[in-house]
Amino acid sequence: MTEWPALIAAFTTLFIIIDPPGLAPLFVALTRGMTPGQRRAIGLRACLTAGVLMLLFLFLGEAVLGFVGISMPAFRIAGGVLLFLTALDMLFERRQARRKGSAEEGQQEHHDDPSVFPLAIPLIVGPGLITTIILLAGQAKSAADFAAITAVMAANLLIVFVTLLVSPLIERVLGKVGINVVTRILGMLLAALAVQFILDGLRSFGMAT
Numbered sequence: 441m442t443e444w445p446a447l448i449a450a451f452t453t454l455f456i457i458i459d460p461p462g463l464a465p466l467f468v469a470l471t472r473g474m475t476p477g478q479r480r481a482i483g484l485r486a487c488l489t490a491g492v493l494m495l496l497f498l499f500l501g502e503a504v505l506g507f508v509g510i511s512m513p514a515f516r517i518a519g520g521v522l523l524f525l526t527a528l529d530m531l532f533e534r535r536q537a538r539r540k541g542s543a544e545e546g547q548q549e550h551h552d553d554p555s556v557f558p559l560a561i562p563l564i565v566g567p568g569l570i571t572t573i574i575l576l577a578g579q580a581k582s583a584a585d586f587a588a589i590t591a592v593m594a595a596n597l598l599i600v601f602v603t604l605l606v607s608p609l610i611e612r613v614l615g616k617v618g619i620n621v622v623t624r625i626l627g628m629l630l631a632a633l634a635v636q637f638i639l640d641g642l643r644s645f646g647m648a649t
Contacts, residue, residue, distance in 0.1 A: 442588050449633075450576055450589060454596045456630045457526065457568045461614065461622045463600065464607035466563060470554040483604035486559035487597045493565045494573055494593050498586065501574035512578040516641030519571040523634035526568040530627030564600060575637060 471479045505515055573593070580586050603610065614622065 442584050446579075447588055447592060451592045451595060452629070453572055453576075453633050454569065454592060455599070456626045456633070457523070457566075457572055458564055458596055458600060459530070459623060459626055460600050460603035461610060461619055463563060464603055464610040464614075465616075465619060467559070467604045467607045468611055470559065480605060482553060482555045482559070483601055485553075485555035486564065486604070487601045489556050489560035490564040490600075491593070491597050493560065494569070494597075495590070497570050497573045498577050498589060498593070501570070502577050505574065511645075513641045513645035515578070516575055516644065517638050519575050520634045520637030520639075520641060522571050523568055523637060524631055527627045527631035527634055530623050530630065564597075 467479075467483070471482060474482070502512070505512070573589075576589050577586075580589060611619075
């Protein structure tokens, strides 16, 4: 995991699943009427909360799988299928609609501070991201590998934080059509990565048997 190709693949996968450009209009809607300082504080809390959750799944996710008797090859295949379904949602705009529904629900329940719900969960840390983090943890063989994955996660969260800060500008520049185009392109890339996860799982299962 410390080689550049592996790090780039891990970074790209996390970036596609989180989809920072897709978060921009939702963050604008959740923080409408707030000052730049309030938006900055909410974005920071959301990213810090998401970071803690990501670290928990990185270091404890595989142990949970072992406790319930699920092998990594089986989880890779199941995770690949889940990510492929997420990619289909992105390609056909269903994911953005679901995210918008979560955002509206969170706005109604936590109007003053949407940082934990729905920003951190499930808009940033959703099922697809949890699956990917556990899959990456399964590929880690040393402390250096875990440190590299942690750095990749931190880089993605930094991008998310910057995106949230400039979200009004991104929404104006891209517009609804632009955001949909970016989301669909990312969906195509995620579909290919999901197939690769499935192939890796099948290969590992074949070697194990």
